[in-house]
Amino acid sequence: MKKLPIILISIGVVLPFLLGGAFYVGAMLIVKNQSVTPIRFETLAETQEVYTGEYISSGYLEQDFFDTAYSKVGSVVKVNPRSAIVTNDFVATDKIAEVFETIGSDRVETVVLISANNFAVGVSPAQTSAVGFKTPYGNIDPAQAAITKLVNSVSLLKDERDALRTNNGILNTTPFIKKSFPNAKIVPLIVDERLTKAEADELGLAIAEQLPNAVVIASLDMSRDQPSATTDYHNEITARYLEAGGCAEVSCEIDLEIDSNATLNTLLSFNRAKGLGVWYETYHGSLLHIEVSTNSHENSSYILGYFEDGPVTGNTFISLHFVGDIMLDRGVRVAMDKAGTVAYPWQKMSRFLMGSHLVVGNLEGTVNEQLSSYTYNPPFRFVFSPESVFEMGKYVDVVSLANNHASDVGSAGQLETKDRLDGMGIDWFGSYASPAPAFTTKIYDHAVAIIGYHQFQPEEAELIAEIQTQKTAGRFVILVPHWGPEYQTEPSVSEKVLAQKMVDAGADLIVGGHPHVPQGVSAITSVPVIYSLGNFVFDQRIPETYEALTTGVIIDDENITIYLLPVYTKGGQPTPMGDAESKQLLQKIAGASPEYLRDQILNQKIVIKRYE
Numbered sequence: 001m002k003k004l005p006i007i008l009i010s011i012g013v014v015l016p017f018l019l020g021g022a023f024y025v026g027a028m029l030i031v032k033n034q035s036v037t038p039i040r041f042e043t044l045a046e047t048q049e050v051y052t053g054e055y056i057s058s059g060y061l062e063q064d065f066f067d068t069a070y071s072k073v074g075s076v077v078k079v080n081p082r083s084a085i086v087t088n089d090f091v092a093t094d095k096i097a098e099v100f101e102t103i104g105s106d107r108v109e110t111v112v113l114i115s116a117n118n119f120a121v122g123v124s125p126a127q128t129s130a131v132g133f134k135t136p137y138g139n140i141d142p143a144q145a146a147i148t149k150l151v152n153s154v155s156l157l158k159d160e161r162d163a164l165r166t167n168n169g170i171l172n173t174t175p176f177i178k179k180s181f182p183n184a185k186i187v188p189l190i191v192d193e194r195l196t197k198a199e200a201d202e203l204g205l206a207i208a209e210q211l212p213n214a215v216v217i218a219s220l221d222m223s224r225d226q227p228s229a230t231t232d233y234h235n236e237i238t239a240r241y242l243e244a245g246g247c248a249e250v251s252c253e254i255d256l257e258i259d260s261n262a263t264l265n266t267l268l269s270f271n272r273a274k275g276l277g278v279w280y281e282t283y284h285g286s287l288l289h290i291e292v293s294t295n296s297h298e299n300s301s302y303i304l305g306y307f308e309d310g311p312v313t314g315n316t317f318i319s320l321h322f323v324g325d326i327m328l329d330r331g332v333r334v335a336m337d338k339a340g341t342v343a344y345p346w347q348k349m350s351r352f353l354m355g356s357h358l359v360v361g362n363l364e365g366t367v368n369e370q371l372s373s374y375t376y377n378p379p380f381r382f383v384f385s386p387e388s389v390f391e392m393g394k395y396v397d398v399v400s401l402a403n404n405h406a407s408d409v410g411s412a413g414q415l416e417t418k419d420r421l422d423g424m425g426i427d428w429f430g431s432y433a434s435p436a437p438a439f440t441t442k443i444y445d446h447a448v449a450i451i452g453y454h455q456f457q458p459e460e461a462e463l464i465a466e467i468q469t470q471k472t473a474g475r476f477v478i479l480v481p482h483w484g485p486e487y488q489t490e491p492s493v494s495e496k497v498l499a500q501k502m503v504d505a506g507a508d509l510i511v512g513g514h515p516h517v518p519q520g521v522s523a524i525t526s527v528p529v530i531y532s533l534g535n536f537v538f539d540q541r542i543p544e545t546y547e548a549l550t551t552g553v554i555i556d557d558e559n560i561t562i563y564l565l566p567v568y569t570k571g572g573q574p575t576p577m578g579d580a581e582s583k584q585l586l587q588k589i590a591g592a593s594p595e596y597l598r599d600q601i602l603n604q605k606i607v608i609k610r611y612e
Contacts, residue, residue: 065093079308083267088172125191135175136175138178141186144185157203220258227578251441275310283302283305286300318476320552328345335572344572359397360399360400362399363399363417402431402432431452449473451466486515507527510528516534533548
């Protein structure tokens with residue numbers, strides 16, 4: 001506290017506004033001789049800047065359209081958050097209005113609106129411009145001084161205007177801003193996926209430091225063009241990520257299956273700097289769920305809500321997407337050559353395999369530059385070109401080498417495969433004749449071990465010892481066994497016996513393969529067992545092998561949540577199955593599974609409590 005004397009100022013003709021023991025003259029606080037807490041004021045340039053430039057139209061929709069959306073909201077409890085997430089899709093207009101009706105205020109002076117630059121218009125990965133917007137509720141002026149501050153403090157943020165003229169995330173949101181924040185000026189930001197996590201963190205921190213009183217809104221769509229269960233899996237991960245406050249460490253980063261990771265990372269960086277850790281979700285849905293669309297290739301989904309002050313309340317988690325056998329030789333090699341690209345097997349997998357901490361598969365062969373012998377009859381000799389495996393590494397993070405084709409070109413081939421995978425930065429675990437080494441990692445505060453096992457070169461004592469070692473080290477232990485007879489849709493007795501031994505030794509989850517077809521799902525005490533996923537990238541001509549499973553797994557301290565995500569694998573190019581086709585396969589899997597799991601299998605989501 002400071003003691004200030006009475007100050008008399010005469011500036012032309014001024015009518016001071018009395019306020020208790022103080023009064024204002026222009027932008028200066030005049031205080032009588034008393035104790036006061038100093039108050040920070042924005043400069044005259046910030047509060048009274050005059051804009052005479054261009055106004056970009058928000059679009060052709062008139063005020064009645066937005067008024068109708070607001071009329072559907074009903075009563076809400078007003079809150080005072082500093083950041084929020086909305087969508088720019090007008091299918092969810094009333095849900096957008098609900099967020100703005102909840103967070104809106106006529107006292108907010110600056111709104112930062114962040115959107116994705118999906119069409120990569122312009123030069124910089126982060127762009128802004130001091131331009132206004134014409135909306136049905138009136139014009140929004142740009143916060144010119146604030147924009148200048150940001151551009152001067154973040155070197156990669158450039159003044160580029162062209163992308164703002166056509167960016168739906170900006171244009172579709174400005175009417176809501178003008179309606180709910182009538183006195184605010186805008187800082188429009190667009191970012192594209194070239195913006196790295198570190199750069200997004202820098203931008204979010206700069207917003208927090210340079211514009212400490214701003215409200216930041218991200219315009220963002222979630223999972224897109226995926227079947228219902230895949231959308232649900234990806235969006236559950238995104239929702240948990242929001243509840244956990246994102247991730248400040250490399251170990252827990254996720255390339256979420258959303259419209260723009262750059263947009264979300266910028267927002268979450270701002271939140272961390274401002275202590276905004278409490279996430280309130282106001283809406284979570286998709287076009288398939290609300291039956292606006294029945295085509296998974298035209299599906300969009302949304303998670304809307306806002307953040308308030310306080311520590312993060314969500315639990316941390318692990319997300320893993322397991323896929324089946326990957327074979328990049330023979331007919332798959334022919335298909336890649338015909339297509340003229342090693343990307344052929346993965347062309348329909350880009351979004352499907354996004355959104356998890358790790359994608360795990362079984363590499364059914366060796367990596368080298370030897371010529372293929374295109375063997376369709378035993379003895380098989382699968383050799384994968386380094387180029388095709390490098391391309392695989394863009395989609396699959398970790399592979400098992402514990403399978404019967406790992407030694408197709410002998411022990412030297414096994415060593416070369418491991419060396420080449422190491423050189424490509426693709427992690428691996430297990431080998432032809434040993435469950436060692438395990439793959440270990442830590443995601444958030446969860447330690448994980450993944451162990452491979454080739455049943456046809458049994459080293460059972462070594463397997464049990466490896467499980468116990470990893471369990472004693474405090475890790476969540478996942479087994480990926482290569483087991484069971486081929487083309488059998490139900491697990492064999494030997495699989496069930498071995499699964500029990502794995503659980504007794506300390507396994508927490510078992511995801512198997514080798515039969516080339518999906519098998520049933522079970523649980524031994526609290527340990528889920530998926531006996532076989534089937535193929536993933538393969539060229540087999542047996543129709544029964546065309547239908548396969550992948551599985552998305554979310555693990556936290558209380559539950560193991562499993563999503564069953566079918567794919568169609570004919571021709572060596574896995575394709576997500578639509579909802580109708582998935583039901584037919586799931587009925588077969590449910591029929592090969594215990595009755596107590598059948599309803600969950602048909603719903604494509606199994607939740608098993610840990611330690612029960």
